[in-house]
Amino acid sequence: MDTTKKTIILFSGDFDKALAAFIIANGAAAMGDDVTMFFTFWGLNVLRKSVAPPHKKSFLQGMFGGMMPKGPGKLGLSKMNFAGIGPKLMRRVMRQQNVSSLEELIATAREQGVKMIACKMSMDVLGLSEDELIDGLDYVGVATYLGEADEAGVNLFI
């Protein structure tokens, strides 16, 4: 098998962009590629648990934590969000069109062995701790991502 590698940076926490990232990741994995997804800044919200244990945070970190979406079910659209109605409508259309939900795509990516790495620095900035994010992540810095990207033939920033 002709295995190559792809890296995807998910910077955005928008529902539609996260969906695109996970569709590409799953497609690449199905084609036999090694895939590494690097989650940073708003993209970390895609990995948040809907319910997480309480944490001591600074006032600003608490504000971030409270205002940012908790997990894939709470993300907004990059266009036509309509105060949260947009994503609900899009989910309905996706069901009608038999497109996998974002939650299913995340689960499939993990089954396929897509490596997910989270930027520790932006977690610190946003006040997100490891147990607020889904299990099975590596917590890394930019050097780890760059090392992965060096081995990859394709790198996307989403």
Add this chain to the structure above:
Amino acid sequence: MSVVELATLQVSKTVDARGTSCPGPILAAKKGIVDVKVGEIMMVLATDSGTKKDLPAWAKKMGHDYLGVLEEGGIFKLYVKRLK
């Protein structure tokens, strides 16, 4: 391959990806091909028309032989021969 040749192929595994959307059919193909011996043929059933382009691309990348597609009432039957 001609329509007749495709229709008379000896298929050793059928993968049903009908109703799934991108990337469902290639995920199904990836799962299914492991159950096919080298030299044997897998048929993928799909309703997503993008699969007609995607499955050949998948087969090329994975080093298998894409043989062709038959279309019957909105259902695509795509044939892949496992080469490795």
